[in-house]
Amino acid sequence: MLAFGSMDEKDYPNLAAVASELSTVLGGSLITANVIADLLRGNHDFKFWLRILNRFKRMVDDNLSMYGEHPKEMLENERPIDISTFNTTLSHRRLMPPRVEKDHYPKQKLNYVAFGDLITGSISVPNDQFILVAWEARLPPYTKLVAEVSCVEEKHDCLVSPRKRRSII
Structure with a gap:
């Protein structure tokens, strides 16, 4: 529905x-x-x-x-998932558990990528770590549901920074 x-x-x-x-x-x-x-x-x-x-x-x-x-x-237990199959330009990528972010407090200097753009393949994905925006509020206080996407090499994780999940309700 x-x-x-x-x-x-x-x-x-x-x-x-x-x-x-x-x-x-x-x-x-x-x-x-x-x-x-x-x-x-x-x-x-x-x-x-x-x-x-x-x-x-x-x-x-x-x-x-x-x-x-x-x-x-896995996400409910705050563990990353592999999202490499979503998009042909994503190789060895992990999605961290989502968190709520307020627009007026930018904490990251990373590129932001919309979830729909990632799934449909309509954009070129950054080569390194980026923030995946799953949802954005259209009304104040303009919060976002976001998750970090990091590259993973064969033997070790690169640029993975786990964050504590906050309640979204």
Whole structure:
């Protein structure tokens, strides 16, 4: 329902099937579901929705095979997940657990990348660490849900700086 907005999902059975499968793949993560729904609402093309579903399936499968745990559970336990399969320009990248950031207190001098741009591949991803913006408030106090994305080399992590997660409610 989140992905359809004011449209009736019964009028789009193929999209409804993709949305249903995507919600299963996400493992019940409400934050991720809202972020992805915002992305899907902007493009009602079946192939686009299917491409997003397949990227998330690959990411979940890769994390399950590497770590034996669903990415949702890893983030809830404040452990990074591998997001290399989201975008062909992302090799050896880890997403740290999300945090809330207030716009008027810039803590980082890193590049900011919108989640939708990363997933759709519509931008060139920075070569080093960057901040992934999953969600931005449209009203004051203009908070953001962000997560650091860091590169990971084969034998050691580079530029990984874990942060304590703050409540977003």
